[in-house]
Amino acid sequence: MKHVVYLSVFALIFTLSVFAIPVAHAVTVAAATSGDWDTGATWVGGAVPGIGVDKIIPAGITVTVSTLVSNSDNINNYGTINITSGGTIHNVAGTISNNNGTITNSGTLTNTSGTISNFYSITNNLTGHINNNSGTITNSGTINKKGDMKNIYSTGK
Numbered sequence: 001m002k003h004v005v006y007l008s009v010f011a012l013i014f015t016l017s018v019f020a021i022p023v024a025h026a027v028t029v030a031a032a033t034s035g036d037w038d039t040g041a042t043w044v045g046g047a048v049p050g051i052g053v054d055k056i057i058p059a060g061i062t063v064t065v066s067t068l069v070s071n072s073d074n075i076n077n078y079g080t081i082n083i084t085s086g087g088t089i090h091n092v093a094g095t096i097s098n099n100n101g102t103i104t105n106s107g108t109l110t111n112t113s114g115t116i117s118n119f120y121s122i123t124n125n126l127t128g129h130i131n132n133n134s135g136t137i138t139n140s141g142t143i144n145k146k147g148d149m150k151n152i153y154s155t156g157k
Contacts, residue, residue, distance in 0.1 A: 026073060030056040037065045057081060057101060065089055065107065071114075077101035083109060085127050091116060091135070098122060098141070111135035118143060 029049040035042035042048075042063060049055050054074040057063050061079040065087035071094040075081075080102045083089060087107035089096070091114040098118045103109070105128035109116075112133045123144040124130055130137075 026052060026054045028054040028056060030058055031061045031063050031079070034062040035064070037063050037069050038067055059100065071096065077103065080104065083107040083128070105130065111137060 027049075029047075030044050031042055032044045033042060038048055040046045040048050051070075051072060055071075055076070057075070057077045057079040059078045063079070063081055065081065065083045067086070068088045068090065071089060071091045073094050075091075075094070075096045077096070077098045078101045081089075081098075081104070083103070083105045085106045089109050091109075091111045093113045095114060096111075096116045098116070098120055100120050102120060103118075103122045104125065105123065106125040107127070108129045108131065109124075110129075110131040110133065112135055114135045116132075116135070116137045118137070118139045118141045120141040121144065122130075122139075122141070123146065125146050
């Protein structure tokens with residue numbers, strides 16, 4: 001009889017502990033105002049989003065990338081991402097969804113084992129480079145190439 005009671009108590013404690021463990025969810029941060037990616041004031045909460053944080057650029061906001069931004073999470077763009085000639089977005093196994101937004105690239109957009117989905121507009125300027133290294137780029141929108149087409153490289157899909 002004692003064994004049945006102990007087993008029942010153990011089963012109850014185990015069941016309650018399984019349901020009490022919180023499920024890990026990625027944190028999501030949106031750009032609050034137009035500005036440089038590396039400036040805390042650009043983002044809600046006043047801090048530059050790091051690893052483990054999904055990013056949203058809302059409509060009407062322009063986020064400028066002037067240095068190296070590494071992404072292994074999600075970037076959802078509904079506004080404008082402006083990559084300057086000294087800027088780079090390196091998408092490492094992350095996802096960039098260019099929803100109703102615009103990406104203007106005068107720097108480097110590199111996709112390594114990640115996914116870039118363009119549903120609206122990407123403009124690759126004369127100094128811009130798009131590199132796809134074993135990743136996937138899907139285009140349901142428009143990719144405008146200003147200048148020489150040789151600045152778009154792909155070893156992926």
